[in-house]
Amino acid sequence: MSRDILVLDHLCKSFGPVEVTRDVNLVIREGERHALIGPNGAGKSTLFHLISGNYKPTSGSIRLDGDEIGGLDPARVNRRGLARSFQITNIFSGLSVAENLRLAVMRRYGLQFNFWRRVTHLRRVNAEVDDLLQKIRLTAKARSIAGDLPYSDQRSLEIGMTLASDPKVILLDEPMAGMSHEETEYTTDLIRDITAGRTLMIVEHDMDVIFTLADRITVLVYGEIIATGTPQQIRESARVKEAYLGEEAG
Amino acid sequence: MEQIVFALLNGVIYGLLLFMVSAGLTLIFGMMGVLNFAHASFYMVGAYLAYTLQPVTGFWLAIILAPLLVAGLGIFVERFVLRRVHAYGHAHELLVTFGLSVVIAEVIKMFYGNFPVDYSVPSDLNFSAFALGGMEYPFYRLFMGGVAVVMFAVLYLMLTRTRVGIVVRAAIYRPRMVEALGHNVPMVFMAIFGIGAFLAGLAGAIAGAFYTTNPNMALELGVVVFVVVVVGGLGSMEGAMLASIIIGVMNSLAVGVNVSLADVLARVGLGDWARETGGILTLQLSSLAATLPFFLMLLVLLVRPSGLLGEKE
Amino acid sequence: MLKKLVAVIAVLALLLALPALLSESMLNASVQMLIAALFATAFALLCGQAGMLSFGHAAYFGLGAFATVHAMNAFGGDGLLPTPLMPLAGAAIGLISGLGAGYFSTQRTGTYFAMITLALAELLHALAPHLKEVFGGEAGISSFRMPAWGFEFGSTIEIYYLVLGWTVLCIALLWGLTLTPFGRLVLGLRENSHRLKFLGYNTHALGTFVFALSAAFAGVAGALQALNIEAANYVVLETQVSTAVLLNTFIGGAKVFFGPAIGAAAMTFFGHVTSDLTRSWLLYQGIIFMLVMMYLPRGIVGEILARFRGEGGAVNPVAVLARFAGILVAAAGFVMAIELTQRFFSTDYKAARQAGGWPAVEFAGHMWAPFAPLTWALPIVLIAAGLGLVTFINRREARRQEAQI
Numbered sequence: 001m002s003r004d005i006l007v008l009d010h011l012c013k014s015f016g017p018v019e020v021t022r023d024v025n026l027v028i029r030e031g032e033r034h035a036l037i038g039p040n041g042a043g044k045s046t047l048f049h050l051i052s053g054n055y056k057p058t059s060g061s062i063r064l065d066g067d068e069i070g071g072l073d074p075a076r077v078n079r080r081g082l083a084r085s086f087q088i089t090n091i092f093s094g095l096s097v098a099e100n101l102r103l104a105v106m107r108r109y110g111l112q113f114n115f116w117r118r119v120t121h122l123r124r125v126n127a128e129v130d131d132l133l134q135k136i137r138l139t140a141k142a143r144s145i146a147g148d149l150p151y152s153d154q155r156s157l158e159i160g161m162t163l164a165s166d167p168k169v170i171l172l173d174e175p176m177a178g179m180s181h182e183e184t185e186y187t188t189d190l191i192r193d194i195t196a197g198r199t200l201m202i203v204e205h206d207m208d209v210i211f212t213l214a215d216r217i218t219v220l221v222y223g224e225i226i227a228t229g230t231p232q233q234i235r236e237s238a239r240v241k242e243a244y245l246g247e248e249a250g
Numbered sequence: 251m252e253q254i255v256f257a258l259l260n261g262v263i264y265g266l267l268l269f270m271v272s273a274g275l276t277l278i279f280g281m282m283g284v285l286n287f288a289h290a291s292f293y294m295v296g297a298y299l300a301y302t303l304q305p306v307t308g309f310w311l312a313i314i315l316a317p318l319l320v321a322g323l324g325i326f327v328e329r330f331v332l333r334r335v336h337a338y339g340h341a342h343e344l345l346v347t348f349g350l351s352v353v354i355a356e357v358i359k360m361f362y363g364n365f366p367v368d369y370s371v372p373s374d375l376n377f378s379a380f381a382l383g384g385m386e387y388p389f390y391r392l393f394m395g396g397v398a399v400v401m402f403a404v405l406y407l408m409l410t411r412t413r414v415g416i417v418v419r420a421a422i423y424r425p426r427m428v429e430a431l432g433h434n435v436p437m438v439f440m441a442i443f444g445i446g447a448f449l450a451g452l453a454g455a456i457a458g459a460f461y462t463t464n465p466n467m468a469l470e471l472g473v474v475v476f477v478v479v480v481v482g483g484l485g486s487m488e489g490a491m492l493a494s495i496i497i498g499v500m501n502s503l504a505v506g507v508n509v510s511l512a513d514v515l516a517r518v519g520l521g522d523w524a525r526e527t528g529g530i531l532t533l534q535l536s537s538l539a540a541t542l543p544f545f546l547m548l549l550v551l552l553v554r555p556s557g558l559l560g561e562k563e
Numbered sequence: 564m565l566k567k568l569v570a571v572i573a574v575l576a577l578l579l580a581l582p583a584l585l586s587e588s589m590l591n592a593s594v595q596m597l598i599a600a601l602f603a604t605a606f607a608l609l610c611g612q613a614g615m616l617s618f619g620h621a622a623y624f625g626l627g628a629f630a631t632v633h634a635m636n637a638f639g640g641d642g643l644l645p646t647p648l649m650p651l652a653g654a655a656i657g658l659i660s661g662l663g664a665g666y667f668s669t670q671r672t673g674t675y676f677a678m679i680t681l682a683l684a685e686l687l688h689a690l691a692p693h694l695k696e697v698f699g700g701e702a703g704i705s706s707f708r709m710p711a712w713g714f715e716f717g718s719t720i721e722i723y724y725l726v727l728g729w730t731v732l733c734i735a736l737l738w739g740l741t742l743t744p745f746g747r748l749v750l751g752l753r754e755n756s757h758r759l760k761f762l763g764y765n766t767h768a769l770g771t772f773v774f775a776l777s778a779a780f781a782g783v784a785g786a787l788q789a790l791n792i793e794a795a796n797y798v799v800l801e802t803q804v805s806t807a808v809l810l811n812t813f814i815g816g817a818k819v820f821f822g823p824a825i826g827a828a829a830m831t832f833f834g835h836v837t838s839d840l841t842r843s844w845l846l847y848q849g850i851i852f853m854l855v856m857m858y859l860p861r862g863i864v865g866e867i868l869a870r871f872r873g874e875g876g877a878v879n880p881v882a883v884l885a886r887f888a889g890i891l892v893a894a895a896g897f898v899m900a901i902e903l904t905q906r907f908f909s910t911d912y913k914a915a916r917q918a919g920g921w922p923a924v925e926f927a928g929h930m931w932a933p934f935a936p937l938t939w940a941l942p943i944v945l946i947a948a949g950l951g952l953v954t955f956i957n958r959r960e961a962r963r964q965e966a967q968i
Contacts, residue, residue, distance in 0.1 A: 052761065078763035090761075092754035103751045107763040111744035113772065118742045165763055285674040331857065338860045341616055344674060345813060348618070349853040352806060356846035360901070361908050469802055473685045476678040484675060533693050544686035548667060551679065555670045 005030040005199050006051070006082075006169050011060035011070070013050055013223075020046045022223040024060070028169065033200045035214035037207075043223040044203045045087065048173050051201075052084040053077035065168055079107075081168035085161075087177055087203075089154045093147030097138055097157055100146050101129045104164030128164075135194045136160035152183040156190060163194060170195060172202045176209060188213060211235075219243070252383035257502045263391050265498025266398035270453035271471060272478045272490040273405070274446030280485040281418070281442050283340050284332065287347040289450055290472030291354040296320045296451030297458025297467065298358055301369035309372040309459075317451035324447025328440050351468065359465045366464040394456050401449065418442060477543045481550050483560020492558055497543045504539040578727055582720045590719050592835040596828040597730040598787050603812045603827035604734050604820075605780030610809075611817030612741065613773045614753025615669070616677040619684025621804035623778035626660050626687075627653030627785025628795040629698060635706040635789075645711035650729050650786040657782020658775050665774025669767055672756065684805055691797040703796025706789075726787050733780050738820060740776075749773050803845075810852045816862020825864050843905050847898075879963075885956045893949025900942040902926050907933050 006028040013021040020043045028034050036044050049055040051062055053074040062070035069077050092100050102119060105128045111117070120126070133139045136156040141149065146157060155175060162170055175191060176184045188209050191200075204210055210217060211231045218228040221243050227234060234240055275289045299316035307315060327350065335342050371390045378386035409415040418438055420428045429435040458467070478497055482489030510533055515523070550557065581593055602624055610616050627650075634643040634652035644651060668679040691698040698704070708716040716722065740746045748769055751759050756766045789795045808827070815826020834844050841847070859866045870878060906912060906924040915922050923930040931938040 074760045075763050075765050078761055084761060086758075086761075090755065090758045092751055092758065094754045095750060099747065099750075103747060103759070104762050106744050106748075112748065112764060112769070114744040115740060115746075117744060119744055119747050120742070122744070161758075161762065279674075285678070331853070334857050335860070340674065341614070342856065342860060344616065344677060345809075346853060346856045348806075348809070349849055349856060352810070352849035353846060353853060356843065356849055360843060360846065360905050363908075363910060473681060477682050480675060480678055480682070537693055538690075541686055541689045544682050544689070547679070547682055551667055551670055 002030040002032075004028070005065055006201070007061075007063040008047075008051070009061045009063070011047075011050060011062060012058045013046060013055060014058050020223050021050060021057075024220075024223075024225055026218060026225060026228065028199060028201060030168075030199055031197060032215045033195065033202065033213055035210045035217045036201060036203045036220060037205075037210055037217060038220035041222075042220040044220055045173065046223070047220065048084060048171050048201075048203060051077075052082065052171060078165060078167070082171070083162045083165045083167035083169075084171035085158045085173055085175060087174040089151075089158055091146050091154060091157055091161065093145070095146060096143050097146050097149070098129055098133065098142040100157055101132050101160055101164055102126070104161040105129055105132070108165055132160050132164055135163070136190065152179055152187065155179070155183075155187060159187075159191065159194070167198075169199045169201065172200065172204075174203055174205065176204060176206050184209060252385050253506060254503075255382060256385060256387060257506055258499060259387070260391065261499030261502035262495060263395040263398075263498070264502060265495035266395050267453055267457050268471075268475060268478055268498055269491050269494035270398050270401060271450050272475045272482070272494055273402070273487065274449040275475060275479060276482075276485060276487055276490045277442055278446045279479070280487070282332075282439055284343045284347070285340075285484075286443075286446070287344060287472070288327070288350040288354060289347075289446065290468040290475055291351045292320050292324060292447045292450035293454035293457075293471055294358065294463075294465070294468035295323065295354060296454030297369065297463045298362060298367070298454075299451070300455035300458060301367055301463055304369070304372075309375075313452070313455040316455040317448045320451025320454075321444040321448035325440050325444040327447075328443035332443075333436070351472070355465050355468060362465070364465055366462045369458050369463040371459045390460055394460065397452070397456055401452065405445075405449075474543055477547045479557075480547050481543075481557060483557025486557065486559045489557055489559030497546065500542055500546065501539050504542055505536050507535045509535050575731065578731075582723055587719055590723055592832065594719070594723055594726050594791055595835065596831045597726050598784050598791070599808070599811060599827035599831040600824035601730045601733055601787070602781055602784035602808050603815065603823035604737055605777050605784060606808045607812050607817050607820075607823040608737060608740070608749070608780065609774060609777035610812065611819075611823065612746075612753060613749045613770070613777075615672075615770065615774070616680075617668075617774075617777075617805075618677050618681035618809065619805050620680075620778075620781055620808055621800055621802065622664070622684040622687045623657045623661055623781040624785035624788070624804055624808075625795075625797070625800035626656045627782030628789040628799050629704070629785075630656035630782070631786035631789040632704045632706045632795040633697075635708070635793075636704070640707065640709070642709050646708050646716050646790070647711060647714075647725060647728075649790055650783045653782035653784075653786025653789070654779045655782075657785070658779035661775035661778025661782075662771060664778065665771040669770035669774060681805075684800070684802070688797070688800045688802070691800055698797045698800075699795070703794055703798075705794040707793055708790060722791055726791065729783060729787055733783055734824065737780060741820065745772075807848075810848055813862055814848075814852055814855050816865030816868075818861065819865045819868055822862050822864035826862065841902060841905070842909075843901055846901065879960065882956050882960050886953050889949045889952030889956065891949070892952065893946050896942040896945025896947075896949060899926065899945065900939075903931055903938060903942070 004027045006026075008024050008026040011021055011024040012019065024047065036047065038044055046055065050057050050070070053069070053072050053076065056071045060070065061068055064077075064080050064082055067080060069080055069082065072080070092103065095103075102122075102125060105125050106112075106119075106122070109122070109125055111122070111125070130139070133142050136159060138149075138153060138156060138160070141153065146154065149157065159172065159175060162172065172191065176187055179187060184206060191202075192213060202210075202213065204213075214231060216229060217231055217234045219226050219234065219237075219240050226243055227237050227240050229237065271290060271293050274292075275286060278284060278286050278289070296316050299319055300312045303312035303315055306312075327347075331346060331350065332343055335346050371388075375390050375393065377389050380387050409419060417428060417433050418441075428438075454467075461467070474497065478490055478493045481497070482491070482493030582590055585593065602620075606617065606620050609620075630652045631649050634649055635646075637643040642649070664680070664683050668676050668683065671679060692700065708722075710716060714721055716725065741749075748759070748764065751764075752766060752769055752773065756770075759766050759769070785799065788799070807830075811827035811830045812823040813826075814830060815824070816822030830848060834848070837844050837847075855863060861869060903924065903926055906926065912922075912924065921933045923932040923935075925931075
């Protein structure tokens with residue numbers, strides 16, 4: 001049995017009188033691919049914002065590998081080993097693809113306030129960038145300006161940047177949003193490929209993707225977890241059908 | 251006592267004047283996301299136009315015509331300058347309006363010279379409204395305050411009670427949605443820009459006669475107005491109102507207070523040390539009045555960066 | 564790469580040879596141009612590379628100048644440092660004040676940031692007259708350059724080389740900075756500071772530091788100014804100084820490294836040569852700035868570089884020349900209109916009218932009467948002809964491009 005890497009304990013978040021996250025308890029195990037599903041407005045994005053440090057929890061705790069990260073700012077959360085991607089593509093559009101990845105990689109080498117080394121001579125950083133380029137299959141476009149790439153390539157870059165800080169846990173927020181069927185298949189394959197052996201938490205609306213990719217699934221409705229289990233268990237859960245899948249089918 | 255009453259009254263009226271300018275700025279920012287750096291220049295143009303028209307048309311017609319012309323200028327700027335650079339982003343729009351403020355100041359200098367012009371309160375309005383403890387209070391100040399209040403009442407009613415107002419308020423929050431509903435959003439933007447410019451021009455036309463009308467007035471007021479919107483919270487009309495009044499009152503109260511930091515430190519026995527150190531410690535509060543808004547701004551930035559009534563980012 | 568190196572060496576050689584080629588007055592102008600170029604390059608580190616628009620850079624330029632004057636006057640006039648090292652005082656004060664101001668202003672981004680920088684500069688400007696010990700009141704503070712390292716520092720030539728040395732050194736350092744990890748992060752800050760946070764970077768610290776560096780180099784520029792004129796007055800804290808550097812930077816092109824320096828040098832040069840001819844230079848500068856922002860959003864140098872890289876399709880040299888001619892004709896008409904207006908509304912003209920009537924004024928070697936039709940018809944015809952030509956060429960080019968597609 002692998003160990004628990006990310007533990008959400010009685011996590012709550014309210015905006016004024018509105019409770020968006022209600023008493024969420026969830027354990028993510030090391031190495032699993034865990035999908036978070038639920039109807040629109042279920043609070044999936046809020047949960048990601050809480051975990052990644054964008055929002056501060058109202059109460060409850062978030063532990064990453066045993067350390068409390070609830071309420072830390074995004075930069076600190078990232079440095080503790082949790083990286084996320086964004087639903088709306090969030091890259092450095094004016095810089096080259098390689099430069100995007102280099103910025104993502106550099107932090108781990110403590111190069112924030114370095115004024116004396118040339119970026120082109122950072123051997124290990126650049127080797128890692130090349131490696132990432134290969135993984136996200138953008139080696140040929142390394143020098144293109146990120147903002148000029150086709151949409152699906154920008155999404156790949158987004159995932160690559162998330163991966164670049166070599167995190168213990170990766171959160172992907174709707175990586176296939178706005179993609180065609182072919183693009184979705186391609187990206188699913190890519191995600192499976194590059195997250196092998198890593199812990200992944202993913203929000204996605206495409207059920208085909210979820211059921212082929214995830215080891216376990218958590219269903220969130222109105223800010224509450226109504227079920228967690230293997231794809232098989234979720235498929236068969238009466239409660240999920242009623243609350244969520246039933247809606248979709250109907 | 252009378253002095254304090256007078257100072258408070260002066261402060262509130264100055265605050266209302268500030269609000270007349272910052273209201274337009276806030277309206278335009280809230281709606282279009284553009285911080286119009288040249289907004290205070292509209293105030294200055296209003297003053298100069300009223301000064302120019304006054305000998306021909308008389309005071310009353312001048313203070314109506316001048317703001318209308320300024321509104322025309324505002325509409326022209328929106329239509330032919332801002333709309334052109336809209337695609338390059340908000341920073342670019344800010345820069346263009348900054349350039350415009352430079353050009354306006356230089357054009358004013360070209361026509362009127364780089365010195366104050368003789369624009370003053372007409373003699374039939376130059377009388378005292380009331381006297382308190384032997385001190386007389388100029389009627390014209392009350393008149394300025396009155397115009398400002400009437401202006402806000404009209405603006406408020408227009409925004410809350412009319413169909414156009416509803417469209418405008420909706421366009422502030424969801425411009426695309428409003429456009430999808432078939433309203434002509436560019437037209438609304440242009441109108442808002444015109445109204446904002448009108449307000450600034452009116453403030454200039456009226457206040458220019460009381461304070462001095464010179465080519466630096468735009469910058470001097472503009473900086474205070476920017477402080478107002480930072481303190482109040484950018485895009486918040488209520489915040490702009492509150493900050494305008496606070497800064498107005500603070501300014502006019504401070505002018506009458508002859509206390510320095512050294513005097514305060516003397517209370518805790520550090521008076522001699524402070525007087526020897528000199529510099530900022532021995533400056534009288536009254537001479538620092540002009541800098542108080544900036545200190546207030548720094549304080550707000552430390553304690554509540556989003557502004558008094560601004561939304562959190 | 565080799566081409567760039569050759570270009571840099573050629574420019575350096577020319578700059579080194581200038582004192583032999585120029586008159587005293589032009590050499591003085593060159594010193595001003597170098598200082599403006601350094602100031603603009605330092606400013607562009609913040610507003611071009613980091614994307615943080617500052618409206619108050621006069622503060623750091625001015626503080627650098629005052630720090631230098633005080634350093635020169637230290638120890639009874641012996642100076643805190645030998646004369647050639649004086650700009651270090653400007654750099655130090657720029658760095659320190661920049662850390663403080665940057666800490667506050669980078670609490671916010673975008674428009675807020677811009678307004679805070681303006682307010683901070685105005686705060687200093689409003690305080691300065693009250694702090695006579697530091698800023699010297701109306702008269703300012705003057706000082707003398709002491710001989711050091713075997714140089715007198717008495718002649719313009721010596722000052723020119725001192726300023727040149729510091730300017731080249733600082734611009735080289737700023738160029739080097741763009742190649743480092745920090746330099747790249749600064750670009751990231753401009754492109755997407757939100758994303759940088761989620762990559763684990765402390766963006767507030769980054770922003771504060773880039774602000775401080777920009778202020779430090781602006782401080783060096785201020786120091787060079789103080790060394791050049793051997794004085795500092797709180798005029799250097801005025802808004803016009805912040806305005807000038809901002810206009811220069813964006814006219815040249817804030818996002819290309821040498822754009823701001825070229826823009827600032829060119830504008831300072833034109834300002835110098837036209838100072839005897841017109842009183843409206845700032846008006847022209849403002850108009851040029853607005854036109855550049857509207858029609859050449861990347862700045863003049865930026866747009867030229869983009870054309871060289873082949874953006875915007877093949878260049879038709881005839882069309883370019885024709886456009887250029889059209890712009891020149893229109894500009895001539897425009898300048899004539901402005902200059903005549905300026906003359907008719909000047910105080911000199913009011914004085915001349917005391918004698919009665921409407922006397923003619925001199926412009927470009929001719930006399931122009933205010934109510935003569937030609938006085939106003941000529942500029943209008945020039946403007947219309949020039950703009951007409953540009954419009955005609957633009958339409959034809961557009962048709963040609965359509966035909967090609």
